[in-house]
Amino acid sequence: MHYLFFTNTPAHVHMYKHVIRKLQQRGHRTSILARDYGCTLALLDWEGLDYTVYGSCGTDRRSLFKQLPGHYYHITRTVRRLDPDLIFGMGAYGAHAGVLSRTPSVLVLDSEPTSLDHAISTPFARVILTPSAFRKDLGESHYTFEGFKESAYLHPSVFEPDPTIRDDLGVGPDEQYVILRLNAFGSHHDVGKAGLTPEVRGPLIERLAEHATVFVSDEDDSLDFSTVPARPFDLHPAKLHDALAEASVLVADTQTMVTEAALLGTPAIRSNSFVGEDDMGNFLELERAGLIVNLRDATEIVDKAISLLTDDETESTWRQRRDAYVKDMVNLSDILVEVAESSEAIESVSHLRPARLRAEQTRGGKNVG
DSSP, rough: OOEEEEEEEEHHHHHHHHHHHHHTTTTTTEEEEEEEEETTTHHHHHHTTOOEEEEEEEEEHHHHHHHHHHHHHHHHHHHHHHOOOOEEEHHHHHHHHHHHTTTEEEEEOOOOOOHHHHHHGGGOOOOEETTTOOOOOOTTEEEEEEEEHHHHSSTTTTTTOTTTTTHHHTOOOOOOEEEEOOOOOOSSGGGTOOSSOOHHHHHHHHHHHSEEEOOOOOOOTOOOOGGSOOEESSSSSSGGHHHHHHHHHEEEESSHHHHHHHHTOEEEEEEEEOOOOTTOHHHHHHHHSSSSSSSGGGGGGGHHHHHHHOOOHHHHHHHHHHHHHHHTTOOHHHHHHHHHHHHTOOOGSSTTHHHHHHHHHHTTTTTOO
């Protein structure tokens, strides 16, 4: 069989890298269509994965929409030439490539607010997979699993942090450090949303730096480091998860890294305008599990971060919560391999559950976990 994977963002590279290798080991052929966005290509190169670039995109929304026609042109030509048996993606590109090449597609989705993307992609997918915490019903082809998309690469069976990352960062064995992740808010689902504003960032870094070394990962490279007591996170992006695992706290206005921190046992404080009663299901669940803190008001970040940094029990408490949480979490890479080899009989794939069954049981008053 021949499988095609779309890697539009760095997170997609991580999610599919183990799946691709396992399928190759089983004798299957794999191809990757990649977008030149952020560090996506750098991660593919680091992993030694062959790929074809279908286009590029900056971190602002105008860049994405401007490039769309060219993206679809190159995608259509390349997919028809490759002639895969099954396509894996995380939205419209994968679904529409399937339609244009008459190839079935599998979508892995985890963000409820992307309603437009769901409307134009899910009707064309053979299978739609989401975390069990996902709070929307996407139809008859929608199945859920216990975990998150990050479970494909941060499940304990596939990821072991490298403690020598402290040497790379130039911090001591007992030195506390905070990672501050700043989002560019350039995706189509970020329209009308905001995170830590420039007015908030400077004073926040000043206060955090009183208690720990601060590393900043700035998606749009707008922060002037000459004005703040912080260092840029300038290691290869493939080392970010090792650094995150050793960090004392993550503060972020983005999404993926917050889930990654939770699965690594690192306390995470998330603050953006997604936070609230209508927040995404995965962040509500992780907060209930005591693994992240969601704050809509950015002025509350400093007090919470300092309380975590100054509490001697923080590290052990978070690791215990994390170990308890991931005990029943699936390795998504294994599920995706099984889906690839059983695409005609999705009901036979272990650890998948029809989403509508969950919804019916919820309406019946049962606890479906």
